Each structure stands twice: as structure tokens, then as C-alpha cells.
Amino acid sequence: xxxxxxxxxxxxxxxxxxxxxxxxxxxxxxxxxxxxxxxxxxxxxxxxxxxxxxxxxxxxxxxxxxxxxxxxxxxxxxxxxxxxxxxxxxxxxxxxxxxxxxxxxxxxxxxxxxxxxxxxxxxxxxxxxxxxxxxxxxxxxxxxxxxxxxxxxxxxxxxxxxxxxxxxxxxxxxxxxxxxxxxxxxxxxxxxxxxxxxxxxxxxxxxxxxxxxxxxxxxxxxxxxxxxxxxxxxxxxxxxxxxxxxxxxxxxxxx
Ligand SMILES: NC(=O)c1ccc[n+]([C@@H]2O[C@H](COP(=O)([O-])OP(=O)(O)OC[C@H]3O[C@@H](n4cnc5c(N)ncnc54)[C@H](OP(=O)(O)O)[C@@H]3O)[C@@H](O)[C@H]2O)c1
Numbered sequence: 116x117x118x119x120x121x122x123x124x125x126x127x128x129x130x131x132x133x134x135x136x137x138x139x140x141x142x143x144x145x146x147x148x149x150x151x152x153x154x155x156x157x158x159x160x161x162x163x164x165x166x167x168x169x170x171x172x173x174x175x176x177x178x179x180x181x182x183x184x185x186x187x188x189x190x191x192x193x194x195x196x197x198x199x200x201x202x203x204x205x206x207x208x209x210x211x212x213x214x215x216x217x218x219x220x221x222x223x224x225x226x227x228x229x230x231x232x233x234x235x236x237x238x239x240x241x242x243x244x245x246x247x248x249x250x251x252x253x254x255x256x257x258x259x260x261x262x263x264x265x266x267x268x269x270x271x272x273x274x275x276x277x278x279x280x281x282x283x284x285x286x287x288x289x290x291x292x293x294x295x296x297x298x299x300x301x302x303x304x305x306x307x308x309x310x311x312x313x314x315x316x317x318x319x320x321x322x323x324x325x326x327x328x329x330x331x332x333x334x335x336x337x338x339x340x341x342x343x344x345x346x347x348x349x350x351x352x353x354x355x356x357x358x359x360x361x362x363x364x365x366x367x368x369x370x
Contacts (some may be wrong), residue, residue: 116352117275118145118350120340120351120354121148121278121346121347121348121350121352122134122144122147122148122149122350122351123149123151123185123205123346123349123350124148124150124215124292125149125151125152125204126145126150126151126204126205126349127151127153127196127200127201127202127204127205127207128142128145128152128153128154128206128207128213128340128349129149129152129153129155129193129196129205129206129207129241129245129281130145130153130154130155130201130207130209131155131156131181131183131206131208131209131210131237131238131241132157132164132209132210132211132261133152133153133154133156133164133165133178133206133209134153134154134156134157134158134161134164135156135158135161135165135310135311136308136310136311136312136338137209137261137305137308137310137338137344138154138156138207138209138210138246138261139154139161139165139338139340139344140338140339140341140342141209141259141261141308141341141342141345141346142154142165142169142176143165143168143169143172143174143271143306143342144183144339144342144343144345144346145207145346145349146169146174146175146176147172148170148346148350149292149367150174150204150205150349151174151175151176151177151200151201152169152174152175152176152177153176153177153178153179153192153196153199153200153203154169154176154178154179155180155181155196156168156180156181156191156210156289157180157182158324159178159180160320161265162179162180162182163178163244164290165178166178168315169268175200177195177196177199177200178370179192179195179196179207180192180230181210182234183233183237183238183240184211184233184236184237184240185208186240188227189240189241189244190244193244193248196246198228201247202252202254202323203245203256203260204254204256205255205256205257205258206210206241206256206258206259206348207261207345207349208237208238208241208242208244208258208259208260208261208283209257209259209261210233210237210255211213211233211234211261211263211279212229212230212233212234212277212354213230213273213312214226214229214296215229215230215273215275216272216273216316217272217295218272218317219272219274219275221275222275225320226275227275230275230276230279231279231282234276234279234280234283235279235357236287236308237281237284238260239284239286242258242260242286242290242300244313245258245298246290246294249297249298250297254297254318255296255297255298256297256298256299257297257298257300257301257348257349258290258298258300258301259301259302259348259349260283260284260285260286260300260301260303261303261305262280262283262284262285262287262302262303262304262360263276263277263303263304263305263307264282264304264306264362264364264367264368265277265280266281266282266283266284266302266304266360266369267284267304267362267368268367268368271345273348280304282304283307284302284360286303286315287300287302287358287360288300288358291357291358291359292358295357299353299354299356299357300357300358301348301353301356301357301358301359301360302359302360302361303337303345303348303361303363304338304343304360304361304362304363304364304368305341305363306330306336306363306364306365307326307330307335307336307365308335308336308337308338308339308340308341308364309335309336309337310338317335320360329367330364331365331366331367331369331370332364332366334363334365336363336364336365340352341363344361344363345354348361358361
């Protein structure tokens with residue numbers, strides 16, 4: 116098996132949360148690896164910017180709006196992408212939120228439901244639609260769920276987020292076994308990455324130092340460092356990999 120096994124040429128990839136951060140980098144990395152890519156999220160202008168980066172790199176992009184909490188929006192997105200790029204071979208469930216940092220005793224249920232609603236139910240909704248469409252055409256495909264190191268170890272003061280990412284890992288394993296061999300399903304578990312998402316904790320000096328101390332590599336990742344893992348998991352190079360949690364966290368979970 117040569118390096119061509121890492122290529123995504125001939126694939127159509129949907130990347131949820133493709134408007135910024137890790138999703139934007141995964142969308143660009145997949146396009147550079149040969150896939151036609153639909154970056155999808157709620158913010159139209161930011162999606163256009165991702166699409167411009169893909170096209171500047173010589174790739175093909177079809178940005179499309181999507182709210183993962185809305186079933187009709189998920190179906191419409193798949194219809195739109197299929198009409199423009201063809202059947203979807205790769206789904207990256209990357210859209211995620213984490214609006215709460217604090218003692219779980221102070222958490223309100225609305226926030227709990229919001230976090231679980233996007234991070235778990237949203238990913239399931241997209242996976243179910245993807246799975247149905249693959250089945251309808253007797254096709255094959257691959258799902259990459261962007262979980263977190265918080266899907267494999269505790270992240271104190273981020274309990275709803277940790278619960279959501281552990282649930283996403285559970286969903287990954289269950290679907291991997293249920294949908295084999297047609298669909299491979301894997302999770303990517305990044306540690307702390309330099310995006311909008313971690314801006315608050317990176318800019319708080321005390322929290323920042325505590326976090327850096329917990330990372331053996333003692334640094335935050337650049338988004339493209341975790342995007343490379345998503346390309347691998349989606350590619351034929353990972354043909355025998357399913358139900359796996361691929362950790363890219365600077366060593367946090369190894370301790
Ligand atoms: N940054 C980290 O350190 C880190 C570490 C581990 C795991 N992760 C995970 O990686 C993923 C991406 O994180 P990030 O750091 O890139 O965060 P980010 O910069 O805040 O991006 C989050 C993305 O999710 C999209 N999104 C949020 N709600 C959505 C909804 N209802 N429907 C569709 N899209 C929605 C946002 O787009 P719109 O606002 O345009 O909808 C945005 O593109 C998340 O799942 C996160 O949990 C991040």
C-alpha cells in the first residue's frame with residue numbers, strides 16, 4: 116500500500132462546523148487530499164471564506180448552511196450537496212459547543228440540553244441521514260466524529276461537555292459495529308487546540324497555566340495538526356480501522 120491510500124480523490128466530504136476552527140482546517144485538508152468538500156454550518160459568510168481557501172488551493176467546494184439541531188436542515192443540506200457534488204462518501208461530525216465552565220452544581224438544564232443537543236444529538240442526526248443514504252444506494256462510506264480528549268478522560272468543570280463527548284465516543288463504537296462493513300465510524304479526540312472555542316481559557320492566565328501543565332507536550336495544538344488525523348481516518352489507509360478513538364492531545368490521555 117503506497118501513499119495514494121491516504122488520498123481522498125474521488126470522494127465527496129461533508130464537514131459540519133466547517134465555518135471556522137478545526138472544521139475549517141479539516142475541510143481544507145480534505146480538499147488538499149483530493150476530496151470535493153462541502154463545509155457546512157450556520158454562518159454563511161464564514162463558510163464562503165472556507166470555500167475560498169479550498170478553491171485557492173485548487174480544490175472544489177460547495178458551502179451550504181446547516182443547523183445540526185434541525186432535522187429538516189440536515190435533510191436539505193444532504194439534498195443540496197448531492198445535487199451539486201454527488202453522493203456523500205465522508206461525513207465529519209465536527210460541529211460542537213461548550214458554553215459552560217464551572218462547578219456542575221451551578222449548571223442549568225437548558226445549557227445541559229444545548230450542549231448534548233449539538234454535540235451528541237446533532238452528530239447522530241447527521242449520521243442517521245448519511246447512513247440511510249448510503250444504504251439506499253448500496254454504497255460505502257466513512258464517518259469521523261470529532262470528539263475530544265474529554266471523550267476519554269475527565270475534564271473537571273466541563274461536565275456536560277465531557278458527558279457529551281463520552282456519549283459521542285459510545286455512539287462511534289456502536290455504529291461502527293452496527294454498520295460494518297459498509298460504513299467505517301471512528302472518533303478523533305483532540306486535546307486543546309488554538310481556536311475560538313478555547314480562546315477564553317487560553318486568555319485566562321491561571322487557567323492557561325493549569326492546562327499547559329496538564330499537557331505533556333506543554334503547548335496548544337494548531338488546528339491543522341488535528342486535521343491531518345481526520346484525513347487519515349477517512350482515507351483507505353485506515354481501511355481496517357473502525358470503532359477507534361484516535362487521540363491527538365499532546366499526551367494528556369497517556370498519563
Ligand atoms: N478547540 C479545541 O481545543 C477542541 C478540543 C477537542 C475537541 N474539540 C471539538 O472540535 C470541534 C470543533 O471545535 P473548534 O475548536 O473548531 O470550535 P469553534 O471554533 O467554536 O467552531 C465550532 C463550529 O461548530 C459550528 N456549530 C456550532 N453549532 C452548530 C449548529 N447548531 N449547527 C451547525 N454547526 C454548528 C460552528 O459554526 P456556526 O457558528 O457557523 O454554526 C463552528 O463552525 C467541536 O466539536 C469541539 O468540541 C475542540
